[in-house]
Amino acid sequence: MRTVAAHGGARAAAATREPERMLLLAARNTAELAERIDAASAGEGVAAEPASGPRLGVIDPTPERLALARRIVTKGAPLRGRRDIWFSPEPLLATGGLAFVFPGLEADFDPRVEDIAALLDVEVPELSAHSVGRHAASVFAVGGLLRDALLALGVRPDAVAGHSAGEWQAMIAGDIVSRSDFDGMVARSDLDALRIPGVEFVVLGCAPDRAADAITDRDGVVISHENSPSQTVICGPSDEVADIMSDLRSAGVLCQPLPFRSGFHTPMLAPYLGPFLTDGLPSLPMRTASLPVWSATTARPFPDDPAAIRELSVRHLLEPVRFSPLIRAMHDAGTRVFVQVGPGQLGSLIDDTLRGSPHLTIAANSAHRSGIAQLRRVAAAVWVEGGAPDFAVLARDAAGPAVHPTEAQRDDAASRPVRATPADADDPLVRLRELSTSLPALDDLRRLLADTADAVADVVTAARAAGPRDQRPHATPRPIAAPQAVRPTVEPIRSTLDVSTAAMPYLLDHCMAAQREDWQDETDRRPVLPATTMVAHMLDAALAAVRGHVVIEVRNLRLRRWLVAAPPTRVDVTVRPVATPDATGTGRIMLAVSLGDFADAELVLAPSHDAVPHTAPDPWRPWPDKRAPRLTARRLYDERWMFHGPAFQGITRSVAIAEQGMRGEITVLDPPGALLDNFGQLIGQWLVERRPERCIAFPAEIASIRFHQPEPAPGTTVDATIAVTDCRDEWIVVDGQLSVGGSVAISVTGWRDFRIEGGERVCAIHRFPQHNTLAARQSACWAVADEWTSLATREFLRHKYLAAAERAEYDRLAPTERRRWLLARIAAKDAARGRVADAGHGPLFPAELRVRQDTAGCLSVTSARGHQYLHVAQTHEITVVGERLIAVIEVVGGSLSVHQAMTSAEEALLDRLRDVTSDPLPVALARLAAARAVTADTADTAVLSDVAGRDLTLATSEREYRVRTDVIRNPDALPARQYAVAVRTDATQAPTTGETP
Numbered sequence: 001m002r003t004v005a006a007h008g009g010a011r012a013a014a015a016t017r018e019p020e021r022m023l024l025l026a027a028r029n030t031a032e033l034a035e036r037i038d039a040a041s042a043g044e045g046v047a048a049e050p051a052s053g054p055r056l057g058v059i060d061p062t063p064e065r066l067a068l069a070r071r072i073v074t075k076g077a078p079l080r081g082r083r084d085i086w087f088s089p090e091p092l093l094a095t096g097g098l099a100f101v102f103p104g105l106e107a108d109f110d111p112r113v114e115d116i117a118a119l120l121d122v123e124v125p126e127l128s129a130h131s132v133g134r135h136a137a138s139v140f141a142v143g144g145l146l147r148d149a150l151l152a153l154g155v156r157p158d159a160v161a162g163h164s165a166g167e168w169q170a171m172i173a174g175d176i177v178s179r180s181d182f183d184g185m186v187a188r189s190d191l192d193a194l195r196i197p198g199v200e201f202v203v204l205g206c207a208p209d210r211a212a213d214a215i216t217d218r219d220g221v222v223i224s225h226e227n228s229p230s231q232t233v234i235c236g237p238s239d240e241v242a243d244i245m246s247d248l249r250s251a252g253v254l255c256q257p258l259p260f261r262s263g264f265h266t267p268m269l270a271p272y273l274g275p276f277l278t279d280g281l282p283s284l285p286m287r288t289a290s291l292p293v294w295s296a297t298t299a300r301p302f303p304d305d306p307a308a309i310r311e312l313s314v315r316h317l318l319e320p321v322r323f324s325p326l327i328r329a330m331h332d333a334g335t336r337v338f339v340q341v342g343p344g345q346l347g348s349l350i351d352d353t354l355r356g357s358p359h360l361t362i363a364a365n366s367a368h369r370s371g372i373a374q375l376r377r378v379a380a381a382v383w384v385e386g387g388a389p390d391f392a393v394l395a396r397d398a399a400g401p402a403v404h405p406t407e408a409q410r411d412d413a414a415s416r417p418v419r420a421t422p423a424d425a426d427d428p429l430v431r432l433r434e435l436s437t438s439l440p441a442l443d444d445l446r447r448l449l450a451d452t453a454d455a456v457a458d459v460v461t462a463a464r465a466a467g468p469r470d471q472r473p474h475a476t477p478r479p480i481a482a483p484q485a486v487r488p489t490v491e492p493i494r495s496t497l498d499v500s501t502a503a504m505p506y507l508l509d510h511c512m513a514a515q516r517e518d519w520q521d522e523t524d525r526r527p528v529l530p531a532t533t534m535v536a537h538m539l540d541a542a543l544a545a546v547r548g549h550v551v552i553e554v555r556n557l558r559l560r561r562w563l564v565a566a567p568p569t570r571v572d573v574t575v576r577p578v579a580t581p582d583a584t585g586t587g588r589i590m591l592a593v594s595l596g597d598f599a600d601a602e603l604v605l606a607p608s609h610d611a612v613p614h615t616a617p618d619p620w621r622p623w624p625d626k627r628a629p630r631l632t633a634r635r636l637y638d639e640r641w642m643f644h645g646p647a648f649q650g651i652t653r654s655v656a657i658a659e660q661g662m663r664g665e666i667t668v669l670d671p672p673g674a675l676l677d678n679f680g681q682l683i684g685q686w687l688v689e690r691r692p693e694r695c696i697a698f699p700a701e702i703a704s705i706r707f708h709q710p711e712p713a714p715g716t717t718v719d720a721t722i723a724v725t726d727c728r729d730e731w732i733v734v735d736g737q738l739s740v741g742g743s744v745a746i747s748v749t750g751w752r753d754f755r756i757e758g759g760e761r762v763c764a765i766h767r768f769p770q771h772n773t774l775a776a777r778q779s780a781c782w783a784v785a786d787e788w789t790s791l792a793t794r795e796f797l798r799h800k801y802l803a804a805a806e807r808a809e810y811d812r813l814a815p816t817e818r819r820r821w822l823l824a825r826i827a828a829k830d831a832a833r834g835r836v837a838d839a840g841h842g843p844l845f846p847a848e849l850r851v852r853q854d855t856a857g858c859l860s861v862t863s864a865r866g867h868q869y870l871h872v873a874q875t876h877e878i879t880v881v882g883e884r885l886i887a888v889i890e891v892v893g894g895s896l897s898v899h900q901a902m903t904s905a906e907e908a909l910l911d912r913l914r915d916v917t918s919d920p921l922p923v924a925l926a927r928l929a930a931a932r933a934v935t936a937d938t939a940d941t942a943v944l945s946d947v948a949g950r951d952l953t954l955a956t957s958e959r960e961y962r963v964r965t966d967v968i969r970n971p972d973a974l975p976a977r978q979y980a981v982a983v984r985t986d987a988t989q990a991p992t993t994g995e996t997p
Contacts, residue, residue, distance in 0.1 A: 021059075021060060021061060022057065022058070022059050022060075022061075022376060022380055022391075023040055023056075023057070023058045023061040023066075024055070024056070024057050024380065024383060024384075025037065025040065025055070025056045025057075026053060026054070026055045026056075027053050027054060028052075028053045029053060029054065030054050030073050030074065030076050030089060032053075033053075033054050033055075033056060033073050034070055034073050034074055037056070037066055037069055037070045037073065038070070040061065040066065041063060041066050041067075052091075052094065054073070054087070054088060054089045054090070054091075055086075055087070055088055055091055055383065055384040055385075055386070056069060056073060056085075056086070056087045056384065057085070057086040057087075057380035057381065057383060057384045058084065058085050058086075059084035059085075059376075059377060059380065060084065064975075064976050065083065065084075065085065068083065068085065069085050069087065072085065072087050073087055075728075076089050077089070077726075077727075077728045077729075078358075080360050080361075080362075080381065081362065081377075081381065084377065086380055086381045086384040086385075087384065088360075088384050088385050088386075091384065091385045091386030092336035092337055092358060092359070092360060092385040092386065093336065093337060093382075093385045093386035093387050094386045095334075095336075096334050096335060096336030096337065097158035097159060097334050097335045097336065097337070098155070098156075098157055098158050098159075098335070098336075098337040098338075098339065098382070098387065099157055099158065099159045099160060099161060099294075099330060099335045099337070099338050099339070100147065100150070100157040100159075100160045100161075100170070100173060100339055100341045101160075101161050101162065101163065101166070101170075101338050101339065101340050101341065101346055101350070102143050102160070102161070102162035102163070102166030102167070102169035102170050102173070102340075102341050102342060103139065103143075103162075103163055103164075103166050103340060103341075103342040103343070103344040103346050104139065104162065104163045104164025104165040104166040104167075104321075105136060105139060105164065105165055105262075110343060110367040111127065111142045111342065111343045111365050111367075111371075112343075112365060112366065112367060112369070112370055112371045112374070113125065113142055113145055113146070113365065113371045114371070115370050115371045115372045116145060116146070116149050116371035116372060116375065117145060119149070119152075119372065119393075119394075120145070120148055120149060120152065122145070122148075125138065125141035125142060125145060126138065126141070127141075127142070136165050137186050139165065139166070139169075139342065140165075140168070140169060140182075140186065142342055142343075142365070143166070143169040143341050143342050144169070144172070144179065146341045146342060146364045146365055147169075147173055147341055149364070149371075149375060150339065150341065150364060150375075150378070152390075152393055153375060153378070153379055153389050153390055153393050153394065154387075154388060154389045154390040154393070155339065155378065155379065155382050155387065155389050157173070157291065157339070158291065158292070158335070159291060159292040159293070159294060159301075159330065159333075159335055160173045160174050160291065160292070160293050160294070161293070161294035161295075161296065161326060161330065162296065163227075163296060163321060163323050163346055163349075164225070164264065164265065164296070164321050165264070166342070167295065167296055167297075167316055168182070168281060168313075169341070170293050170294070171281075171289075171293060171302075171313075173293070174289040174290060174291050174292070174293035174302075175287065175289060175290040175291075176286055176287060176288075176289050176293055176302060176309060177281070177284050177285075177286060178284075178285070181284045181285060182281075182284065185279070185280065185281070185283075185284060197262070197263035197268045197269060197271075197272065199220075199235050199236055199237060199238075199262075199263045199266070199268055200235065200236065200237070200238050200241045200257060200258075201224065201233055201234070201235050201257070201258040201262075202233065202234050202235075202241050202244070202245060202255055202256065202257050202258065203227075203231060203232075203233050203255070203256045203257075203258060204231070204232045204233070204234060204248060204253060204254070204255055205230060205231060205253055205254030205255070206230070206231075206232060206248070206253050206597070207229050207230065207232065208223060208226045208232045208324075210232075210253070210597060211223055211232040211234055214234075214244050214247065214248055215234055215236070215244060218236065218240050218243075218244060219236075219237070219240060220236045220237050220240060220268070221234055221235070221236030221237070221240050221241060221244065222234065222235055222236065222266050222267065222268075222320070223235075223320050224264070224265040224266050224320055224321065225265065225320060225321040225323065226320055226321065226322050226323060226324050226325065227321075227323050227324060227349045228323070228324045228348075228349040228350075228352035228353045229324060229352055229353060229355075230352050231349060231352070233258075235263060235265075235266045235268070241257075245257075251597070252561075252597075253597075264317060265316070265317065265318070265319065265320055265321050266318065266320075267318055269317055269318060270318055273314070273317065273318075276317070277314070281313050282310045282313055282314055285306075286306040286309045286310055287306060288304045288306075289301075289302055289304075294326055294329070294330055295312060295316070295326070296316075296321045296322055296323050296326045297312060297315050297316045297319050297320075297321070297322065298312070298322075299322050299325040299326040299328075299329045300329065323349060323353075324349070324352075324353045327349075327350050327353045327354060328353055328354070331354055331357060331359060335359075336358060336359050336360065336385070337359070337360045337362075337382065337385055337387075338350050338359065338360065338361045338362075339362060339363075339364055339378060339382070340361065340362065340363040340364060341364050342363070342364065342365055343363065343365045343366060343367055344363070346361075346363075347361040347362065347363055356752070360381060360385055362377065362378050362381045362382075363378075364378050372394055375394060376391075376394050379391055379394065492574065492575065492576040492577070493541070493544075493545045493574070493575045493576075494572060494573070494574050494575075495541060495544075495572075495573045496570045496571065496572060496573065497537055497570065497571045497573050497595065498568065498570055499529060499563060499564075499565050499568065499569050499570070499571055500565050500566070500567075500568030500569070501522060501527055501565050501566060501568075502568070503568075504529070504533075504565060506647040506648070506670070506671040507527040507528070507529065507565045508525075508527060508645065508647075509644060509645025509646055509647035509648050509649075510527060510528060510529075510530055510644060510645070510647070510648055511525040511526055511527045511528075511643070511645075512525075512526040512527075512528055512643065512799060513525055513526040513769075513799045513800055513847070514640075514643070514768070514769055514770070514845070515845055515847055516770075516845055516848065519845075519847070521803065521804055522566040523564075523566045523567060523804050524803050524804055524847050525566065526564060526566070526799050527564065527565040527566050528562050528563060528564050528565065529563040529564075529565060529598075530648070530673055530674075530677045531557075531559050531599070531673075531677075531680070531698075531699040532673035532674070532675075532676035532677040532679075532680065532699075533671065533672050533673035533674075533677070534559070534563065534595055534598065534599045534673070535554060535557065535599075535601070535673055535676065535705070536672035536673035537573065537595065537672065538554070538573075538593040538595065538599070538601055538603065539551050539554075539603065540672075541573045541575050541593055542575055542591050542593055542603045542605060543605075544575075545575045545591065546589055546591070546605050548607060549589065549605040549606060549607055550605065550606060550607075550608060550609055550707070550710070551603050551604070551605055551707060552604050552605065552606050552609060552706065552707055553603070553604040553704060553705065553706045553707065554601050554602075554603055554604075554702070554704070554705040555601060555602040555603070555604065555703070555704055556601060556602050556701075556703065556704075557599065557600075557601040557701060557702040557703075557705070558599060558600055558601065558701050559598075559599050559699055559700055559701060560597055560598055560599060560600075561597070561598055562598075563595065563596075563598040563599070571595050571596040571598065572594075572595075572596050573593070573594070573595055573596075574592075574593065574594045575591055575592075575593050576591065576592050577589070577590070577591060577592075578590040578591060578592050578602060588604060588605065588606045589604070589605045589606075590602055590603070590604050590605075591603045591605065609707065609708060609709055609710065616708035616709075616743065616744045616745075616747070617737070617744055617747055618744070619719075619721075619737060619739050619742065619743075619744055620721055620723065620737060622656065622663075623656075623658035623659075623660045623661065625658050625659065625660075626656040626657065626658040626663075627656065627657060627658070628654075628656065628657075629654040629655075629656070629657045629662070629685065629689060630689055631654060631685060631688065631689065632654055633651045633652055633653050633654050633664070636651060636654065636681075636685055637649045637651075639767070640766075640767040640768060641684070641685065641688050641695075641767065642681050642684055642685075643766070643767075644677075644681070647669060647670070647671050647674070648669065648671065648674055648677055648678070648681075649669075650666045650667055650668065650669045650674055650675065650677075650678035650681075651664050651665070651666055651678050651681055651682065651685075652665050652666065652667045652717075653665040654685065657685075657686060657689055657690070659690065659724075660723060660724060661686065661721060661722045661723040661724050661734065662682050662683075662685060662686040662721070662722050663719070663720065663721045663722075664682050664685075664720050665717055665718070665719060665720070666678045666679070666717070666718045666720050666738075667715065667716070667717055667718075668712050668713065668714050668715060668716045668717075668718060669714060670714050675711070675712065675718065675738065675746075676705070676738075676746075676748075678720070679720050679722070679736055679738060679748065679751075680699060680751070680753070682720055682722050683697065683722055683732060683734055683751070683753055684696075684697060686722060686724065687732065687755070691727060691732075692760075692763075693759050693760075694729060694755040694756065694757065694758070694759070695755075695763055696755065696756040696758070696762065696763060696766055696796075697731075697732060697753035697754065697755045697756065698753055698754060698756075699751065699752070699753055700731070700752050700753060700754045701750070701752045702748065702749075702750060702751045702752070703749045703750025703751075703752075704747075704748070704749040704750060705746065705747075705748050706746065706747045706748075706749075707745070707746055708743075708744055708745055708746065708747065709740075709743070709745045711745070711746070712738075712740050712745060716740060717740075718738050718739065718740055718745070719737075719738070719739040719740070720736065720737070720738050720739075721736060721737045721739075722734045722735075722736045722751075723735045723736065725750075729755065730754060730755060731752055731753060731754050731755060732752070732753050732755060733750060733751065733752045733753075734748070734751050734753075735747075735748060735749050735750070735751070736748035736751060754792065756792065756793050756796055757787075757788045757789065757790055757793040757973075758787075758788060758793060758797075761773075761774050762774070762788075762793070762796075762797070765797070765800050766796075766800070769800050769845055769846055770843035770844060770845045771843050773830035773833065773834065774797070774826050774830060775826060775827045775830035775831065775879075775881075777834055778880075778966040778968065778981065779950070779964060779966055780882055780964040780966065780981075780983040780985065781831075781880050781881060781882035781886060781966065781981055781983050782827050782830055782831035782834065782880070782881050782882070783827065783878055783879065783880045783881075783968050783981065784823055784826050784827045784830070784878075784879050785877055785878055785879075785970055785971050785974060786819065786820075786823055786876070786877050786878070786879070786974075787877075787970075787971045787973045787974050794818075794819065794822065797822070797826070798810060798822055800846060801822070801825060801826050801829060801846040801847070802822075802825065802846075802847065803847040803848075803850065805850070806825065806850065806851070810822065820874055820879070823874070823879040824851075824853075824859065824872050824874065824879055824881070825851045826846075826879075827872070827879045827880065827881040828851045828859045828861050828870050828872065828881050829846045829849050829851060829861065830846075831861075831870060831881050831882075832844075832849055832861040832863070832868055832870070833846070833849070835868065844863065848863055849861050849862065849863045850862045850863070857871070857872060858870070858871060858872075859871070859872055859881065868883070869883070870882065870883060871883070871884060871885055871886045872886070873886045873887055873888045873981075874888070875888050875890060875979060877970060877974055877975075877977065878968060878970070878979050880968075880981050882983040883983075884934075884983055884984040884985060885934040885983070885984040886934060886981065886982065886983045886984075887930045887931075887933035887934045887981070887982045888930065888979050888980070888981050889926045889929045889930040889933065889979065889980045889982075890926070890977060890978070890979050890980075891922050891923050891926040891967070891977070891978040891979065891980060892922065892926075902928075902944075903943065905944075906928075906943060906944040909944050909945075909946065909947045910924055910925075910928065910944070910947075912947045913927065913947045913950075913952070916947070916949055916950070917950060917967075919967070923967055923978065923980065926967075926978075926979075926980035927950075927952070927965040927967070927980045927982065928944060928952070929980065930965060930980040930981060930982035931944075931952045931954055931961075931963040931965060931982040932954065933982065934961075934963060934982050934983065934984050935954050935956075935961040935963065935984070941956070942954035942955065942956050942961060943955055943956070945960065950964065950965050950966070951963065951964050951965070951985070952965060952982075960986070961984065961986050962984070962985045962986040963982050963983065963984055963985065963986075964982070964983050964985050965980060965981065965982050965983075966980070966981040966983075967979070967980055967981070968981055
């Protein structure tokens with residue numbers, strides 16, 4: 001292992017910084033790779049790496065990050081970029097290809113390319129978004145610069161494609177059009193005078209079919225971009241688009257207008273095409289591509305004939321961008337690594353389209369770090385997937401010899417040894433944090449930027465958390481022969497489904513949030529329709545549409561979002577034909593069935609289960625390492641490992657468990673879908689016993705449910721087996737069999753549950769919220785850390801802690817405010833419930849308390865027993881509440897400003913504090929800084945005057961203050977930071993009424 005200290009790029013030449021390191025390791029297997037991580041941690045050398053096998057790349061390999069990397073490698077599941085760690089147990093480029101994907105015009109255009117231009121010894125391109133024409137020219141210039149840099153780095157594509165105007169860059173990259181001809185065309189154009197229609201674009205957080213329904217009968221509104229299964233762009237006149245946004249927002253669909261107008265990729269551009277046809281791209285010489293260039297208009301490679309290419313370049317402007325079908329088609333053709341050649345959000349669209357399929361996406365430029373820093377991450381990611389980039393290129397200083405693409409075209413790249421090289425540390429949020437130690441206002445700015453980034457991520461996550469759509473299942477079931485294309489005879493049918501506890505009383509036993517038995521507000525219990533009950537209603541709708549048939553398979557079930565029964569709702573059920581009786585005489589019919597925008601699937605029907613030959617599989621053999629489950633079926637429900645009430649408690653015996661899966665016996669219950677819901681509960685028990693760190697999981701999609709015989713009647717005993725095919729932090733995927741009398745009645749393929757973050761505390765709150773807390777008790781306060789990154793987990797917790805009025809208040813907040821607001825309520829309610837327990841009173845559910853905040857920031861916690869006042873202090877990761885004034889200070893090495901202002905007497909007292917606490921100097925100084933922060937209610941500086949254990953006394957000329965201090969560490973899931981907490985104990989800072997809240 002070699003570590004090279006070097007700086008890269010123009011930004012690095014301006015100021016000397018300690019470079020981050022980049023560790024790259026390869027091995028024959030994961031066990032050997034784990035050993036090499038240990039050797040790297042100990043600073044030992046690493047032997048020559050093998051040509052094949054798992055690979056790992058880590059930016060800034062700190063001890064904490066290496067420990068995390070080792071855990072990831074041990075699990076064996078790939079990780080692609082989270083916390084700057086890349087791990088691939090089976091490198092994708094060993095069997096797949098790499099593609100450059102060029103972005104088009106996006107709302108946010110903030111490239112970081114100065115240091116890249118210096119590295120290549122070229123001029124920094126002119127960047128402007130003043131007009132659509134100049135915006136496009138800037139995007140083309142940045143794309144060309146980044147393409148040259150990637151080639152110089154030895155990252156070369158097997159195929160290219162583009163989104164919107166990015167397709168023109170792909171045509172240049174594939175040599176269909178020469179760069180010089182294209183640049184000459186741009187130079188001759190009046191970019192500010194480009195005439196375009198004044199129509200608006202709006203991004204919708206839904207699939208294209210939902211968008212198509214929304215624009216039906218809307219004059220002049222069309223779909224312009226099919227971006228992903230969760231995102232569609234529509235275009236049209238302002239008034240029509242505004243009405244559509246209003247309707248969709250009321251239905252919970254995210255809508256965001258784009259800040260530019262153009263009409264590209266719609267028929268509305270046709271009257272403006274004259275200058276483009278005579279002087280634009282179609283006027284340029286065209287030739288057959290030198291490598292596959294994929295078109296987002298057709299989702300296929302460009303044709304070879306120049307005349308056909310020219311025709312397609314015109315269609316590209318008038319027809320929708322079919323980006324999601326394009327990416328899926330490229331993946332089907334073997335592309336596994338997608339390098340986004342420019343800044344923007346294409347990677348998230350690719351990830352959404354390919355969710356569940358093996359792939360890597362990475363952007364070649366980012367607004368969050370320098371250009372060379374991001375290229376270094378591209379190189380690491382590509383190397384981990386089996387590529388052979390030349391890292392030495394990025395180690396050159398901007399003042400050194402220029403690097404050009406031709407110098408990087410090396411034939412021996414695959415034989416280069418693994419190396420460790422530096423990585424750039426030019427993250428603006430990191431720099432702001434460093435400066436904020438002396439300028440606190442900058443820390444406020446840094447947190448605002450971070451919260452804004454969180455808010456953007458929340459919007460994207462909200463669409464994803466609704467459930468994967470339109471994607472391939474993890475495991476593909478054995479296909480039934482495709483139906484013949486004949487004229488449909490089944491007309492589309494629409495009906496409605498009343499969803500409420502009155503219409504479906506069994507839902508009272510399927511409530512997500514436990515409350516006191518006599519709790520009146522049903523919405524606080526959150527009764528939801530089980531995913532499998534949705535399936536049952538889909539089956540009923542299909543059977544009503546096609547009399548005399550049975551359902552033999554449910555395919556591609558997509559569960560978009562929770563269907564909540566309180567307040568009551570009515571859901572549209574739509575049945576439409578996909579294919580009808582085929583020519584083979586089997587009478588097979590395929591229907592698409594949807595429950596509003598909550599769930600959809602394809603159902604295959606036949607006159608009988610025997611009409612289509614598809615032999616039921618043999619029951620699986622027992623696993624050799626099976627053992628008796630720790631939890632009996634009775635304990636599973638009594639201890640609330642499963643939240644289900646009696647109507648859904650169908651597991652009657654937990655038979656065996658192994659690393660590969662689990663087996664149990666189910667007694668079929670009356671509620672529709674109860675049998676398959678119990679099958680899903682077996683997945684939950686397997687997680688509880690085998691993966692307890694993330695044991696809460698809910699269905700997101702199912703690839704196939706096949707019915708080999710009629711569904712077993714209520715009271716029937718069914719043998720159920722789950723086989724785990726994939727288990728990662730975010731999800732678990734299983735196949736399964738449900739057998740009756742030794743014969744498989746139902747087989748399941750690709751059942752995917754998403755897993756909730758949180759560990760033991762979140763699980764405890766889920767099971768018994770009245771007895772457990774998320775916040776942890778300190779000596780004089782309660783604290784909770786912001787360790788849950790996903791929006792789905794936050795939504796899960798808010799229904800555990802907030803009553804209806806508080807949830808409404810939460811929904812009115814700006815997205816950037818919600819996280820901290822919720823954490824303050826969690827900490828306050830847990831502190832109040834802790835005080836109730838201390839007083840010997842009965843348990844309280846979080847929803848029984850109401851938290852209000854005054855203008856001074858004081859929290860008032862109220863219940864039927866009285867109210868209590870609490871003070872709150874928050875950093876970007878820790879929220880602390882206490883009965884008196886409270887402060888939180890991060891422990892950093894730069895707290896010496898406090899030390900320098902101390903008297904000799906204070907220094908002696910600080911030494912006494914360190915003797916008692918064994919604090920390092922920075923920790924002791926942070927305790928003192930926090931103590932001073934809570935005594936800053938006077939013009940006099942409070943001086944440390946006494947130390948008693950961890951309690952400090954500070955004095956001014958007029959009075960003394962007593963302060964209790966604690967030190968809190970971040971949980972393992974967060975960066976390794978410590979915080980000093982100080983609470984005033986000398987006086988109550990707000991009136992308290994009642995003995996307990």
